[in-house]
Amino acid sequence: MIPYLRSQELFEAAQKVLVGGVDSPVRAFRQVEGSPLFVRSGSGPYLHTEDDLSYVDYVLSWGALLLGHANPRVVAAIVEAARLGTSFGAPTAAETQLAQRVQHFFPSMQKLRFVNSGTEACMSVIRLARGVTGRPLLVKFEGCYHGHSDSLLVSAGSGGLTLGCPDSAGVTAEVAAQTLVVPYNDIDAIQETFFRYGHRIAGVIVEPVCGNMGVVLPRPDFLPVLRRLCTTYGSVLIFDEVMTGFRVHPGGAQALYGVHPDLTCLGKVVGGGLPCAAYGGSADMMGMVAPEGPVYQAGTLSGNPVAMAAGLAMMETLEVDFESALLYTNRLCHGITELIVSHGIPAQVVQCGTMFSVFFSREAIYSLAEVQVSDLRCFKHYFWVMLKAGVYVAPSQFEANFVSAVHDQSTLDQTLRAVDYAFGEVKSCLL
Numbered sequence: 001m002i003p004y005l006r007s008q009e010l011f012e013a014a015q016k017v018l019v020g021g022v023d024s025p026v027r028a029f030r031q032v033e034g035s036p037l038f039v040r041s042g043s044g045p046y047l048h049t050e051d052d053l054s055y056v057d058y059v060l061s062w063g064a065l066l067l068g069h070a071n072p073r074v075v076a077a078i079v080e081a082a083r084l085g086t087s088f089g090a091p092t093a094a095e096t097q098l099a100q101r102v103q104h105f106f107p108s109m110q111k112l113r114f115v116n117s118g119t120e121a122c123m124s125v126i127r128l129a130r131g132v133t134g135r136p137l138l139v140k141f142e143g144c145y146h147g148h149s150d151s152l153l154v155s156a157g158s159g160g161l162t163l164g165c166p167d168s169a170g171v172t173a174e175v176a177a178q179t180l181v182v183p184y185n186d187i188d189a190i191q192e193t194f195f196r197y198g199h200r201i202a203g204v205i206v207e208p209v210c211g212n213m214g215v216v217l218p219r220p221d222f223l224p225v226l227r228r229l230c231t232t233y234g235s236v237l238i239f240d241e242v243m244t245g246f247r248v249h250p251g252g253a254q255a256l257y258g259v260h261p262d263l264t265c266l267g268k269v270v271g272g273g274l275p276c277a278a279y280g281g282s283a284d285m286m287g288m289v290a291p292e293g294p295v296y297q298a299g300t301l302s303g304n305p306v307a308m309a310a311g312l313a314m315m316e317t318l319e320v321d322f323e324s325a326l327l328y329t330n331r332l333c334h335g336i337t338e339l340i341v342s343h344g345i346p347a348q349v350v351q352c353g354t355m356f357s358v359f360f361s362r363e364a365i366y367s368l369a370e371v372q373v374s375d376l377r378c379f380k381h382y383f384w385v386m387l388k389a390g391v392y393v394a395p396s397q398f399e400a401n402f403v404s405a406v407h408d409q410s411t412l413d414q415t416l417r418a419v420d421y422a423f424g425e426v427k428s429c430l431l
């Protein structure tokens with residue numbers, strides 16, 4: 001533990017003034033039972049910590065950094081925008097430009113609204129679904145995370161799952177009762193739910209590829225069934241593509257699978273590493289949002305000019321950058337799978353586009369229950385050995401890992417050597 005002395009000192013100081021020493025729970029390293037590394041800077045695929053150590057980074061600000069850290073073009077755009085003023089609370093041309101770029105990749109977002117976080121986008125979109133339909137109920141899936149607003153913090157993934165508190169204190173039973181929870185990929189259960197409550201269901205919100213219990217793919221008929229049920233019952237289908245947008249395909253899961261939602265949430269990548277998110281959909285539905293319509297939603301810093309500039313700079317060569325990131329992810333996942341086989345350890349890689357998880361389980365994984373049979377002891381061991389070998393992977397079994405357009409071959413080689421070493425160690429812990 002000595003190599004992380006400075007980070008430990010900083011963590012102790014942080015805990016005196018910040019709750020748990022962090023501003024978002026998963027950063028606290030609770031699942032891997034250690035104290036977090038404090039970051040000083042990032043460059044390309046690397047994180048540099050306060051302990052003067054460098055790591056290949058597969059967290060990438062939880063997916064936001066498709067171009068890696070401190071991309072020169074993005075940084076230059078941020079500096080230029082900041083020089084002109086950091087916030088006006090009045091419209092700027094950059095908001096229209098970024099909206100046009102987003103729409104190019106997500107044509108289902110005929111109109112959109114920028115907000116500051118994925119949480120805000122998801123919270124706003126369910127208010128809109130209820131406003132549009134005049135119905136109360138919301139359907140979500142076990143293990144999907146849609147930010148921390150009350151109605152969505154029911155059986156949620158990510159940090160809640162990592163900390164073993166899937167439901168939050170402070171969410172009233174009345175609010176929770178308006179959210180129906182169905183197992184991910186469970187066609188019978190969703191059909192049954194619509195059969196019983198369909199005419200009271202305002203909307204279904206889903207991560208079209210789930211990333212917040214680790215990466216879990218939709219079964220081939222899952223998304224089409226959701227589309228069909230929502231259309232039949234007049235409910236709103238919401239794809240929460242905060243993580244999958246620009247990550248599984250430049251046009252998100254909706255482009256990858258050809259299933260089109262009524263409303264979409266974006267976040268993470270869309271702001272080029274600055275706080276920014278968006279929601280949008282058909283012009284009719286979005287026309288219900290203030291000032292055009294009666295569904296209220298506002299934000300002092302929304303459409304922030306610095307965030308818009310970062311998003312625009314990030315998107316300049318998005319198709320090419322996505323292809324590079326995808327190529328590197330494919331190579332990495334292929335390499336890890338080969339090492340799983342050669343070491344004979346009970347693990348598997350689940351990948352979609354530029355995101356992936358290594359699950360310490362041999363069972364096919366399509367739901368939260370199946371994710372939860374993973375061996376957390378092996379994961380913990382793997383995590384710390386990877387760190388020792390200079391690779392920073394997500395500090396929880398229940399999170400996705402991300403690859404950028406600058407995780408080049410030498411970075412991948414370094415990573416695969418670390419994985420080889422880590423699997424060897426994990427194997428000895430299994431015996």
Ligand SMILES: *Cc1c(COP(=O)(O)O)cnc(C)c1O
Nearest residue numbers: 117118119145146147240242243
């Ligand atoms: C990260 C995430 C959110 C929440 O976004 P924040 O910016 O952290 O509020 C919502 N939905 C999904 C699918 C996410 O991955």
